[in-house]
Amino acid sequence: MRVFVALVLQRPVSGSGTLKSKESAVNIGSSIEPVVFAVFAVLTLVAGFLVVANPISRNPVTSAMFLVLTILSVAGLFVLLGAFFLAAVQVLVYAGAVIVLFLFVVMVWGGDGVERGKLRKFAMVVGGASLAVFLTLLGGALTGAGQDTKVGLTEGGARSLGELLINRHLLAFELMALMLLAAVIGSVFLGRKDNK
Amino acid sequence: MTVGLNHYLAVSGLLFCIGLAGVLFRRNLLVVYMCIEMMLAAASLALVAFSRFRGDLDGQVLALLVISVAAAEVAVGLALIVAVCRRGLKPTADELAGMKL
Known part of the structure; x- marks a missing residue:
């Protein structure tokens, strides 16, 4: 009986808009979490780079396939962050719908456009400037006060x-x-x- | 070592920069659209990371909004690309330079 009452009392009040944060039921051990994060982060960045600049192939289909890999890795990071529903939606919407649309258009309307190889000076300047601004901001943020938040995982x-x-x-x-x-x-x- | 907000924000920012570089450098409109999708995914990753380290779900709702924006945008954009192809043009940014200054 006492357990039952405790269970009832622990339930979040529905409709009040406040959601109690609780420990995840599928809490990954904290020792393996950095490893999983590193794997997904590296996979995300490498696949994202291969979407943009693939040294082997310039085919848009290859870019689409690496975009799928990027999206799946981002979904993995979502799972790591406790956003389970968003991870599922990400896989369904992006990897399911968006990529199929892309492939339809590429394959029907000929994505064999030969790109001009030259890089534009304007694009170089803007890209370099944005990268510099970003690295400055990132350095400032990473060397700032560490966010040592002890917030429990809120399951989404x-x-x-x-x-x-x-x-x-x-x-x-x-x-x-x-x-x-x-x-x-x-x-x-x-x-x-x-x-x- | 624990994975903090900084790490997620670094991944998100780098992914956004890669997408921005793709939008600036690639000339194929389809690849440009893929890079825009990548930038939107980076933004939603940052939102979800903020949401997790604030301890509420508001950021995830906003990320859901971003995902639906991406879906709507890709539908309209691909319809535009198909319309361009129907007029006999190739879907590259070099062909569509009519509005260039």
């Missing part, structure tokens, strides 16, 4: 995220619905045959 399951989306972030929810409707209408309009 479908239920908790959905409750939050319906209650507190209803505007974002409606915005998503409207935006997807606009995207559907717009792409149907753009894809008409007599759109000359």
Whole structure:
């Protein structure tokens, strides 16, 4: 009976918008967590670099395949961060829908465009400047006061995220619905045959 | 050693920079779109990392919004690319230089 009462009392109050942070049920041992993080981080960055600059192939299909690898590694990082629902959505939406769209367009409309090899001076300047700004900011952030936060893992399951989306972030929810409707209408309009 | 917010932000920032370099350097419009997707994924990774180290789920809701923005954007963008191809142009940034200054 006491256990039952404790269980009831421990349940988060539904609808109040506050979610208690709790220890994850699938808590990975803290000794292996840095290893998993390092694997996914390196995989993300290497695959992302191969999307942009593949030394072997300039084919857009190869880029799309490495984009799949990048997205899957980011989904792995999401799992490591406790965002389980977002990881699933990421895999479904990106690796499922977006990449299939990309491959359709590449294969139907010939993605064999031979690129000009020369690099633009403007692009070099802007890229170098953005990289310099980023490295400055990153160095400042990494050498600053360490964020030694001891926050428990908040699981982002479908239920908790959905409750939050319906209650507190209803505007974002409606915005998503409207935006997807606009995207559907717009792409149907753009894809008409007599759109000359 | 524990993995902190800084590490996730470093990965996210580097991924964003790679995507930005791709947008600037590559001329194929499809690859440019892929790089934009990569930048959006980097942004959502940063949001989820902030959400985890703040201890609430608001950042994950915003990341969900970012993912749906990416899906809508890629639908419209690929429809645009198909419309460009229907007019007999190749989908490269060099061919579509009509609005260039």
